[in-house]
Amino acid sequence: MLIQSAASAGTNPLAGTAAGWMWAIPLLPLLGFLINGLVALTSAAHFGPADPTAASHAAHGDDDGAGHGDAHAAHASTRHRFAAVTSIVGPGVLVAAFLLAAAAFLAMRAVPDLSAPFVQRYFSWMPVGDLSVDVAFRLDQLSMVMVLVVTGVGMLIHIFSVGYMREDPGYPRYFAYLNLFVFFMLVLVLGANYPLLFIGWEGVGLCSYLLIGFWFSEKANADAGKKAFIVNRIGDFGFLIAMFLLFANYGTLDFSALQAQAGAFVFGGPLITAIALFFFLGCTGKSAQIPLYIWLPDAMAGPTPVSALIHAATMVTAGVYLIARSNFIFAAAPVAGLTVIVVGALTAFFAATIGLKQWDIKKVLAYSTVSQLGYMFVGVGAGAYVAGIFHLMTHAFFKALLFLGAGSVIHVMHEAYHHTHRHDDAQDMRNMGGLRKHMKVTWILMWIATLAISGIPPFSGFFSKDEILGTLFSRADGSTLAQAHWLGLPGTVVIYGAYALGLAAALLTAIYMTRLMLYTFHGPNRTGEQERAHLHEAPWVMTGPLVVLGILAAVGGWFNLPEIVTRALPLGPTGLLEHWLDPVVGAGTARVVGSGGEVAAGTEGLLIAVAVAIAVSGIAIAVTVLKPARLVPKAQASPEQGFERVLNNKYYVDEIYDAAVVRPTYDVSRNLLWRGIDTGLIDGLLVNGSAWLARLTGWIGSQFQSGQLGTYAWVLVLGVLLVLGAFHHSVLP
Amino acid sequence: MLAESLFFSAVLFSIGVIGVLTRRNAIIVFMCVELMLNAVNLTFVAFARVYGAGGQVFVFLVMTVAAAEAAVGLAIIIALFRHRHTVDLQNINLLKG
Numbered sequence: 001m002l003i004q005s006a007a008s009a010g011t012n013p014l015a016g017t018a019a020g021w022m023w024a025i026p027l028l029p030l031l032g033f034l035i036n037g038l039v040a041l042t043s044a045a046h047f048g049p050a051d052p053t054a055a056s057h058a059a060h061g062d063d064d065g066a067g068h069g070d071a072h073a074a075h076a077s078t079r080h081r082f083a084a085v086t087s088i089v090g091p092g093v094l095v096a097a098f099l100l101a102a103a104a105f106l107a108m109r110a111v112p113d114l115s116a117p118f119v120q121r122y123f124s125w126m127p128v129g130d131l132s133v134d135v136a137f138r139l140d141q142l143s144m145v146m147v148l149v150v151t152g153v154g155m156l157i158h159i160f161s162v163g164y165m166r167e168d169p170g171y172p173r174y175f176a177y178l179n180l181f182v183f184f185m186l187v188l189v190l191g192a193n194y195p196l197l198f199i200g201w202e203g204v205g206l207c208s209y210l211l212i213g214f215w216f217s218e219k220a221n222a223d224a225g226k227k228a229f230i231v232n233r234i235g236d237f238g239f240l241i242a243m244f245l246l247f248a249n250y251g252t253l254d255f256s257a258l259q260a261q262a263g264a265f266v267f268g269g270p271l272i273t274a275i276a277l278f279f280f281l282g283c284t285g286k287s288a289q290i291p292l293y294i295w296l297p298d299a300m301a302g303p304t305p306v307s308a309l310i311h312a313a314t315m316v317t318a319g320v321y322l323i324a325r326s327n328f329i330f331a332a333a334p335v336a337g338l339t340v341i342v343v344g345a346l347t348a349f350f351a352a353t354i355g356l357k358q359w360d361i362k363k364v365l366a367y368s369t370v371s372q373l374g375y376m377f378v379g380v381g382a383g384a385y386v387a388g389i390f391h392l393m394t395h396a397f398f399k400a401l402l403f404l405g406a407g408s409v410i411h412v413m414h415e416a417y418h419h420t421h422r423h424d425d426a427q428d429m430r431n432m433g434g435l436r437k438h439m440k441v442t443w444i445l446m447w448i449a450t451l452a453i454s455g456i457p458p459f460s461g462f463f464s465k466d467e468i469l470g471t472l473f474s475r476a477d478g479s480t481l482a483q484a485h486w487l488g489l490p491g492t493v494v495i496y497g498a499y500a501l502g503l504a505a506a507l508l509t510a511i512y513m514t515r516l517m518l519y520t521f522h523g524p525n526r527t528g529e530q531e532r533a534h535l536h537e538a539p540w541v542m543t544g545p546l547v548v549l550g551i552l553a554a555v556g557g558w559f560n561l562p563e564i565v566t567r568a569l570p571l572g573p574t575g576l577l578e579h580w581l582d583p584v585v586g587a588g589t590a591r592v593v594g595s596g597g598e599v600a601a602g603t604e605g606l607l608i609a610v611a612v613a614i615a616v617s618g619i620a621i622a623v624t625v626l627k628p629a630r631l632v633p634k635a636q637a638s639p640e641q642g643f644e645r646v647l648n649n650k651y652y653v654d655e656i657y658d659a660a661v662v663r664p665t666y667d668v669s670r671n672l673l674w675r676g677i678d679t680g681l682i683d684g685l686l687v688n689g690s691a692w693l694a695r696l697t698g699w700i701g702s703q704f705q706s707g708q709l710g711t712y713a714w715v716l717v718l719g720v721l722l723v724l725g726a727f728h729h730s731v732l733p
Numbered sequence: 734m735l736a737e738s739l740f741f742s743a744v745l746f747s748i749g750v751i752g753v754l755t756r757r758n759a760i761i762v763f764m765c766v767e768l769m770l771n772a773v774n775l776t777f778v779a780f781a782r783v784y785g786a787g788g789q790v791f792v793f794l795v796m797t798v799a800a801a802e803a804a805v806g807l808a809i810i811i812a813l814f815r816h817r818h819t820v821d822l823q824n825i826n827l828l829k830g
Contacts, residue, residue: 705829706829707825710755710822713753717754
């Protein structure tokens with residue numbers, strides 16, 4: 001292939017191995033996008049546009065706009081006639097990409113002590129003046145992990161989607177978007193410089209927008225897509241400013257070139273802190289952190305597999321990846337690191353409290369995602385890049401599992417309602433209950449994911465969450481973060497505060513997840529007498545990926561076992577991921593750790609015991625306090641009172657933003673920019689004003705043309721006299 | 734001799750100018766224009782006596798033009814009168830913008 005350029009050949013031990021084919025990993029989903037996109041267009045030429053209105057969607061609509069987008073799955077009559085092509089191509093390209101990624105991974109493992117990244121340069125993209133940006137992919141240990149997560153989890157979700165979306169008339173369009181998303185996500189994680197990463201960053205945002213508004217014929221869904229897009233623009237502004245600052249001061253945007261200059265960064269200086277903070281602003285948008293998290297819960301308007309892939313497992317973790325990728329910047333800016341910790345911890349706690357009181361099963365998971373992303377940011381902010389990426393990975397497993405499980409539940413609920421022609425909310429947990437009798441596999445798998453996210457050993461979430469909290473605790477002593485000050489507070493105090501918030505959020509996580517499980521799967525069934533007969537397990541094409549994810553969610557902790565565990569039990573190698581990522585993030589971590597170190601083994605054991613006790617007590621509290629038997633279906637439920645109501649309404653943050661930002665923006669746009677500047681100044685004064693001025697001067701000129709010869713003669717004579725007088729004065733002094 | 738001639742022609746020219754400016758009858762305005770032309774002719778002739786015959790050649794040129802102008806101008810005035818039954822310039826403002 002011509003893009004196998006000579007620039008990298010022969011220099012890296014990976015050249016010539018399967019890793020040399022890494023350019024094909026993103027191109028495969030792009031190919032899938034083209035094929036599925038063509039299929040989607042073909043049908044439009046024959047059957048009219050693949051428009052969701054064709055799905056008699058209105059007949060199944062209910063009043064909960066954003067919530068019930070999934071009320072679609074079963075319409076045998078409207079299945080796309082080329083659905084079979086899409087069913088093969090859509091997941092097929094992901095399987096191929098995953099196999100390729102796995103081959104590249106094996107090739108990387110085969111090279112001993114691989115430290116230099118494998119960079120493939122394809123062509124020069126922006127050679128402008130001093131700025132030179134190449135289209136180049138960079139395969140190192142970090143991007144390898146991300147590629148495996150994206151293609152692996154993505155592949156499972158693609159397969160699940162076949163079962164979930166097959167009956168939708170927009171099926172090929174759905175897979176076209178999903179494939180395009182994977183392409184951009186792979187560009188994001190493989191890009192060798194910030195601009196290329198930014199292309200992926202924007203591309204996944206676009207696909208997120210397209211897929212949130214997939215059922216765009218309903219205004220709430222289209223609005224949710226727009227909200228996600230616009231909120232993300234605020235974050236992208238920060239990303240762009242950070243890139244500008246980097247280029248203006250260091251003259252390059254390439255990861256390797258910047259990392260080579262990392263020693264020249266002024267430690268804790270205002271410039272590097274500003275760059276890090278602007279990058280973090282971008283992260284708060286893409287990864288849904290305070291104050292820009294508001295789009296993610298609304299993003300649940302999209303199909304559930306989309307929520308699983310984009311809004312839980314991959315895209316929203318791009319911010320975590322960005323910080324881990326920029327570890328050499330953040331390691332030099334302890335104040336920015338503390339900011340990341342504070343924002344992450346606050347988000348983890350804040351979102352968890354909202355999750356306590358949501359009734360929509362997907363909304364609970366959405367706030368749970370926001371909360372878990374907060375944990376990841378606490379990790380990467382504290383310089384525990386390995387722990388952050390580790391939690392990213394395990395979270396991808398168990399949260400994708402939870403979302404897909406919820407998808408199965410919604411699918412089944414909707415089918416049951418469809419059979420009996422009842423219009424009710426298929427996503428409200430008050431309408432579920434007792435589903436474990438009907439969906440045994442989903443029930444067991446979702447319990448595994450719940451235990452994992454709650455941090456119960458030996459499930460994966462326990463190891464990753466514990467590593468984040470444990471590392472954070474150890475940073476309170478001696479690290480550069482502890483010595484820095486954040487808004488006047490000593491770093492140590494900030495870190496202990498964040499640790500306390502993290503523990504509190506862990507308690508809440510266990511509570512709201514148990515609540516979700518109890519209300520959905522336990523207690524009596526509230527779906528309805530007739531509907532109950534139609535409840536059954538989802539087809540194998542949906543449960544199959546769930547089983548794989550369930551295994552990963554259960555044993556994912558094996559990828560990075562802490563020493564304290566391996567010393568006691570011979571479970572496997574210690575810190576596999578830590579050793580793997582060391583060439584990428586090791587230097588950054590070491591810089592953050594400074595003179596600090598690990599906590600003593602006894603303290604570490606105590607911390608683990610506390611974390612586990614908190615998780616167990618969270619589950620115990622939920623089991624004892626919550627009474628699924630007393631719950632009534634949504635239609636008969638009375639509104640919440642007091643603080644519960646505040647939580648149910650998400651602290652009214654949307655309303656506050658609406659009053660503080662959206663309305664003033666509207667008012668300024670309408671009254672000042674539109675009526676004032678556009679209509680008044682531009683149209684009125686400048687456009688019509690200049691026309692009026694021309695007409696006025698014309699009118700004045702025309703008044704001299706009286707037609708009276710006498711007047712003309714007078715003017716002529718006076719003019720002559722004037723000229724003669726002037727001549728007289730100038731020539732004859 | 735030259736001074737007197739020039740003074741006389743200046744007086745004639747001024748009479749012509751005043752006539753053009755003040756009179757309303759197109760014929761009289763026309764005749765005043767002729768008067769001005771002839772005042773200039775007188776100046777030419779007077780200067781010709783001092784500086785050579787070049788000025789006299791100009792006089793013939795002006796007289797020729799004046800004759801042509803008289804023919805055209807009177808024709809216009811007649812046409813105007815036929816059309817409007819007046820030669821009062823205040824009633825004629827076809828050039829109004």
